Amino acid sequence: MATSYDAVVIGAGIIGAATALSLSRAGRRVLVVDKLPAAGYGSTSGSCAIVRPFYSTVDGSALAYESHFYWMDWANFLGAVDERGIARYVNCGNLVVKCARNKYLKPVLEVMREIGCPYRELDPEEVKKRLRIVSLQSFDPPRRPEDPEFGHANGEMLPGAVFFPTGGYVTDPQLAAHNLQVAAEAAGARFRFNATVTEIPRRGGRVDGVVLEGGEQVAAPVVVNVAGPHSFKINRMADVEGGMRIKTKALRHEVAHVPPPAGFDYEHDGIHFSDQDTATYCRPEVGNHILIGSEDPECDRKEWVDPDNFNRDLTEQGRIQAMRVAQRFPGLPIPSRVRGVVELYDVSDDWIPIYDKSDLPGFYMAVGTSGNQFKNAPVVGEMMAALVEACEAGRDHDADPLPFHLKHIDRTVSLGFYSRRREVDTRSSFSVLG
């Protein structure tokens, strides 16, 4: 393998692999290094891989709405055949309950109208028709089981939900990352696994590739930090955190898998269901299971961890999430041993990612994906390649942020939205909802 490239991408997760693909298509000789044995084995492997267009901000929603069209056309986007098969996008749509916590979705629907994203408001009867296991009693506020009011409805009824047709989920996020690796390799990229970056050297005032465990240096004028929950460690190696107003850290999250209520086939008749009233979300999972995540209610303690040393076992938290969903889907069986997945989010200070350059010339970052950027990976790869090419050609992106055209929805966004130097964006939900 050569020891000098045009760009090194640190991390072969869904976003690293997508970035490598787009940089290769832009004509760069790219090396991707990952300390794990295969693509998508980091936090991508534990992703719920839900695709949905609704975020708190116009820019965040536009990017997510755009991403739906990439997943719909995944094989063509890749343009290369993966012998392991192709990741499947189940375009079942998203069903989101209207509740006090999301202001009955009025702000979200305003954003949807602004970006031209379709939706349909459903009254309680229509909600039941779409998902007959739903109860629309309100349980607000979300609680923990030690609270005597846990599981007690508050007497209010939810007024309905909104259906978004341009959403769903990808059944195998790790395979999706592998698909991108195969496409990137077809475009000329190289992948090196079991290779840990330990140093980010400099030469002549700019980045000079990476040093791997064992001391080998790979030279490159461009390095992109796509290290997921390890992003802050890489930024510290590069000594660029001082130039960032927004920073990142690792948050532990549990996802539970439980069977649906008796007689209901959630795998085929279920949907991605988002419920801020109980602070949970779910989607169908193979084997007729319901996959259950948390929407980060205030009552739950946040577990900030060292990404190299955290508890990978499911705890009581997974069961609590299932118990909250049992309020919405009465009759949901909760096994004595709840199974599921434990993984890390790479959370930014405002739960909006950083897709940006750094103060070190040649060093870029796609980090702080905050539990909600799997869906955007193919577009983010193209954004990062456009950013690298513009900055390497001399653009001062900090002073004059690069515009990026979202071709499917015909809307131009400013990459300044994702700047490391922005003020905390107070429009954010400060949760996985973005």
Ligand SMILES: Cc1cc2nc3c(=O)[nH]c(=O)nc-3n(C[C@H](O)[C@H](O)[C@H](O)COP(=O)(O)OP(=O)(O)OC[C@H]3O[C@@H](n4cnc5c(N)ncnc54)[C@H](O)[C@@H]3O)c2cc1C
């Ligand atoms: C439980 C969970 C549920 C989620 N659900 C959704 C969802 O429903 N929808 C959605 O859109 N998003 C979701 N996300 C978020 C989404 O999965 C992430 O945003 C995305 O997978 C991040 O991809 P990545 O490539 O940036 O990082 P990762 O997949 O974490 O990849 C980073 C890679 O960097 C490597 N690395 C780190 N340090 C080094 C080093 N020193 N040297 C070499 N390699 C290194 C790691 O080994 C790793 O493979 C979820 C995330 C989690 C954890």
